[in-house]
Amino acid sequence: MLIQKENQKRPPILYSCYFSRSREGEQFVPEHVLSFQIAGTLITNDGNQQHTFKEGSIRFIKRNHLLKFEKRPPENGEFKSLSVSLDQETLRSISLEYGYHADKHLPPGEATVELAPNQLYKSYLDSLRPYEQLAEPGNEGLLSLKLREAVMLLLKSNPKLKDVLFDFSEPGKLDLEAFMNRNFHFKVELKRFAYLTGRSLATFKRDFEKIFQLSPSRWLQQRRLQEAYYLIKEKGKAPSEVYLELGFEDLSHFSFAFKKMYGLAPSKI
Structure with a gap:
């Protein structure tokens, strides 16, 4: 990708x-x-x-x-x-x-x-x-x-x-929970997520932890792994195509994180 x-x-x-x-x-x-x-x-x-x-x-x-x-x-x-x-x-x-x-x-x-x-x-x-x-x-x-x-x-x-x-305004403050559940699969820096939801990086992190009870990086990994599990088990997708779709750096990193969360390698699901 x-x-x-x-x-x-x-x-x-x-x-x-x-x-x-x-x-x-x-x-x-x-x-x-x-x-x-x-x-x-x-x-x-x-x-x-x-x-x-x-x-x-x-x-x-x-x-x-x-x-x-x-x-x-x-x-x-x-x-x-x-x-x-x-x-x-x-x-x-x-x-x-x-x-x-x-x-x-x-x-x-x-x-x-x-x-x-x-x-x-x-x-x-x-x-x-x-x-x-x-x-x-x-x-x-x-x-x-x-x-x-x-x-x-x-x-x-x-x-x-x-x-x-000719609308030169910056993004307004959006529903953070809805935005993140819709865009978690995009691999962009946290400052970009903050900007698009109308927040400074510090406010984004503070609002995020209030809503999700996790840090943004921890939540993003868990949410992507949950989606990976669904795509592999329910949609029959291969791990080799799922890790790219969900923004992981490489297949070995994805497999390690997946096994740590679910106790099984993605190829065993």
Whole structure:
């Protein structure tokens, strides 16, 4: 499983191209993303909903979400997608220039929204194809224009996204118990869980222990092992696929922790 590191910076316009094999991973999405599926299939899961995006589909991914993904290439072909990351600086600049503001603060909701294809999106995608090296030094002005064009295109085609694009508030305080039971399988640092639930790290740890009567790290391991037991015993999954799905570092660490909790190796369940 591929896991995007917490501080890894992605280029504003990113082509993904993988040859012949599927890839899985998870990531924290720090900025809004407009993404085009050029070839193959992308499956996403934000802990609430799973979405499948096939060739020709267009999606909008909201910032401040955790997301698992699987990239499947077409038969005898390559997986290809193009993603445009809409950073807060660009959006704030457009807000000041054109007077766009969010009329209301929306709850987090689903991380991924499928957009209806139209000629405007097609023309924009076609305009990006000659610029695969757009992120190289010297192209900053052109890159900025393409990002702003993407924002204006979203507003034209999907006006309701204004309340998402121009909401610059940080995550509000969420129901911690519900959030953790929905997102325990994501392998991110505790400070990321704290941020997404609208808390400082110290407040997160304090609230967590009041609710669960365990430290976050202890609870996360126990909850993941409980889910592993269920997936192996009830769903017939192999330990080799379960440990990746639930965020363990490696199979030997998973097997050791599992045996310590249940008295049996996962292969014996």
